Amino acid sequence: MMGATMQLARIHGPGDVRLDTVAVPEAGPGEAIVRVAACGICGSDLSYIAQGGLGGPLGEPLPIGHEFAGEVVSAGPGVDDRIVPGLRVAVNPDDAYIGGGGPEGAMAHYIRVTQAKIGSTLYPLADHVEYGEAALAEPLSVALHGMRLLDVQAHHKVAVLGAGPIGLCAVAMLRHLGCTDIAIFDRVDSRLDRARALGASLAVNTAEESLSDALCRFHGEGNRFGARFAQTDVFIDCVGVEAVLQEVIAIAKYKARIAIIALYKKPASVDLFKVMANEILISGSIADDRKPEFGEALEMIAGGRQDLSPLISHRLDFSQFTDALAIARDAVQSAKVMLTFNQEPA
Structure with missing residues (x-):
């Protein structure tokens, strides 16, 4: 050539x-x-x-x-x-x-x-x-890498924020990990339909119901220091919207975990008192070193157990x-x- x-x-x-x-x-x-x-x-x-x-x-x-x-x-x-x-x-x-x-x-x-x-x-x-x-395999391993950093387990109740391509990949990889208690949030119904087809248990248009109300309804709720919280164990942020992250921190339970996979285009303001008081773990994930996850995603694809x-x-x-x-x-x-x-x- x-x-x-x-x-x-x-x-x-x-x-x-x-x-x-x-x-x-x-x-x-x-x-x-x-x-x-x-x-x-x-x-x-x-x-x-x-x-x-x-x-x-x-x-x-x-x-x-x-x-x-x-x-x-x-x-x-x-x-x-x-x-x-x-x-x-x-x-x-x-x-x-x-x-x-x-x-x-x-x-x-x-x-x-x-x-x-x-x-x-x-x-x-x-x-x-x-x-x-x-x-x-590339976007699937991006999602999987963020989950590995938070040690997501099959029994965890998980919320995925955003049903774009990475959010959809997150649903697929959560199912690969054995998770069944998966909620996903977006404002585009067609993307939510895709999330359901991939195995999301709950898909909510936040123009119709708030994230907080939907999670408390689906995962259960409690009260800590006079504030309501959802029983969600893990949040996967695939949307990169400051207001959504603020709502997550406000509703997160004690020792909840948040993976930031989304691309934030400007600094975001968060309530660090809530992060401290509830010992919330926030982990960034750029998937810059994910060779095991890349191979695992390909094995999952080859296995053909998920559509x-x-x-x-x-x-x-x-x-x-x-x-x-x-x-x-x-x-x-x-x-x-x-x-x-x-x-x-x-």
């Missing part, structure tokens, strides 16, 4: 994302080239596009795309001899910050994977696992990139929008 070119999605400034023509990458020492077959559009991709990068000025265009799977087409010197052309893989983007500040992005037909290692960056796929489902089809709302060819972004921005009609790469680059 020497001298060949392809299109790569890169951000040039706020609201300015382009398909740039670049050279098809070649594998150097310790590297593999993967032909991308499927790449999900993440909410962080949309945020990076809107703000023009990762929060600071761009020194050069920023490649995007980090939820992907495909096929190895070549490997450089020094690579594990199991990494051979034709190997079907899902890729953990963490080590090289693929699509998240690093020099590579997976919204392209080919991508260079540095530090190419089985079980670290490259995870072989079972023959029956299709690429779109394999690409879900993950509600997670993917749309599959569009990379040639429809602009349309795919517009759909992904529409919370009413979309969940996970998956780009597919069925045509070779010109």
